[in-house]
Amino acid sequence: MGVSDFIARRYYSFKSNWNIVNIISRSASFVLIVAVCAFFVVLSVFSGLKVFGSNYSKAFDPDIKIVSKESKHFYLEESISEQLKKISNISFFSAVLEDKVLVKNNENSGFAYLNGVEKQYSSVFEIEKIITLGGWLTSMTENQVVVSHSLADNLSLGLYNYGGGLTLLVPSKKDENNILQNPFSSSFFMVSGIFGSSEANDQKNIFIPLTSAQILLGLDKREVSSVAIKLIDNDKSKSTIKKIQEVFGNTFSVKSREELNETYYKMLNAEGLILNLVLGLILVVAMFNTVGAVIILIIEKEKDIKTLYKIGANRAQVSSVFFRHGLYLSFSGGLVGLVLGCLIVFIQEQFGIISLSGTLIPYPVVFEISNFGIVIGWMVLVGTGGALLSLLALKKVKL
Numbered sequence: 508m509g510v511s512d513f514i515a516r517r518y519y520s521f522k523s524n525w526n527i528v529n530i531i532s533r534s535a536s537f538v539l540i541v542a543v544c545a546f547f548v549v550l551s552v553f554s555g556l557k558v559f560g561s562n563y564s565k566a567f568d569p570d571i572k573i574v575s576k577e578s579k580h581f582y583l584e585e586s587i588s589e590q591l592k593k594i595s596n597i598s599f600f601s602a603v604l605e606d607k608v609l610v611k612n613n614e615n616s617g618f619a620y621l622n623g624v625e626k627q628y629s630s631v632f633e634i635e636k637i638i639t640l641g642g643w644l645t646s647m648t649e650n651q652v653v654v655s656h657s658l659a660d661n662l663s664l665g666l667y668n669y670g671g672g673l674t675l676l677v678p679s680k681k682d683e684n685n686i687l688q689n690p691f692s693s694s695f696f697m698v699s700g701i702f703g704s705s706e707a708n709d710q711k712n713i714f715i716p717l718t719s720a721q722i723l724l725g726l727d728k729r730e731v732s733s734v735a736i737k738l739i740d741n742d743k744s745k746s747t748i749k750k751i752q753e754v755f756g757n758t759f760s761v762k763s764r765e766e767l768n769e770t771y772y773k774m775l776n777a778e779g780l781i782l783n784l785v786l787g788l789i790l791v792v793a794m795f796n797t798v799g800a801v802i803i804l805i806i807e808k809e810k811d812i813k814t815l816y817k818i819g820a821n822r823a824q825v826s827s828v829f830f831r832h833g834l835y836l837s838f839s840g841g842l843v844g845l846v847l848g849c850l851i852v853f854i855q856e857q858f859g860i861i862s863l864s865g866t867l868i869p870y871p872v873v874f875e876i877s878n879f880g881i882v883i884g885w886m887v888l889v890g891t892g893g894a895l896l897s898l899l900a901l902k903k904v905k906l
Contacts, residue, residue, distance in 0.1 A: 543844030623720025833894030
């Protein structure tokens with residue numbers, strides 16, 4: 508331990524003869540504790556909200572989606588499926604048939620987005636996690652349907668034919684010019700599950716077996732609208748997309764979840780950057796309390812500074828004393844605040860004490876090492892800058 512460090516520790520550990528110095532030092536530490544704690548908690552809440560939102564996104568958006576650039580439907584050949592199975596980073600894939608349909612129950616009707624799905628669909632999408640009543644499609648050979656809470660409410664639908672089932676109607680593709688012919692093709696489906704979603708577009712989705720959708724739309728059993736893929740490692744998505752593109756060719760569009768929701772992810776990144784800058788500025792303002800505390804200490808210890816110079820200390824050594832004292836003030840308060848913030852996040856993450864307004868859902872928070880690193884980075888940057896700034900007061904000391 509050097510002389511400068513020893514003196515700095517003494518100044519930090521012992522009370523000053525001036526009571527105002529003690530009050531300012533304690534206030535500076537308290538403000539830093541609150542600022543750093545709030546910094547970490549807010550970042551953790553933001554991370555939690557991102558994860559909370561992405562859980563719903565994973566229910567409707569795959570890791571990779573393949574659609575044709577030239578037509579609404581395309582033939583998914585068996586040879587293509589076999590080539591996809593050989594790509595090592597693909598965990599599961601599922602063909603999907605999408606279209607807009609008229610839905611009806613007794614006198615209630617409306618429009619919905621039809622999703623004809625295969626058995627492995629629930630392995631690609633996390634749809635089962637948001638089903639709140641009933642369950643996912645139990646059979647791919649029966650006319651079952653999964654709808655949203657909003658649609659079930661609007662059409663007065665209940666589970667397992669309670670309150671009526673759902674009739675799907677699409678324009679008939681028959682060419683016969685018969686005035687008595689029904690212009691719509693229709694099929695009756697029994698509701699097996701109801702899912703919850705806050706997004707208006709997602710609430711319009713309905714899910715039925717792929718074969719039932721193909722029969723309803725009058726399509727061949729190999730015709731689909733898209734292929735959804737779940738990856739083993741999302742970090743390798745770019746290389747996997749290139750391999751998939753080689754399999755399907757340039758007439759198909761192959762996009763990741765981020766590309767499918769480009770605006771949403773850009774907004775999240777922008778919000779994250781702005782949040783870090785705003786919280787960083789709050790930390791800078793809080794750090795000025797530390798600067799003030801060090802300056803007041805320099806004024807109080809003016810006689811001690813002169814004594815140090817007389818016994819041979821140079822300006823760099825004296826500056827080091829107060830620079831280290833400033834660091835002790837900053838980092839002690841910051842570390843206590845960080846520990847307190849971690850404790851608050853841990854308790855909320857494990858026990859969910861605070862709930863979202865009007866719901867029983869625990870307020871989402873996520874403990875991320877990256878947030879921990881961001882807070883420490885700001886502490887080091889601002890704390891070091893504040894300690895250096897406070898040394899300007901040394902120039903006012905008359906020797």
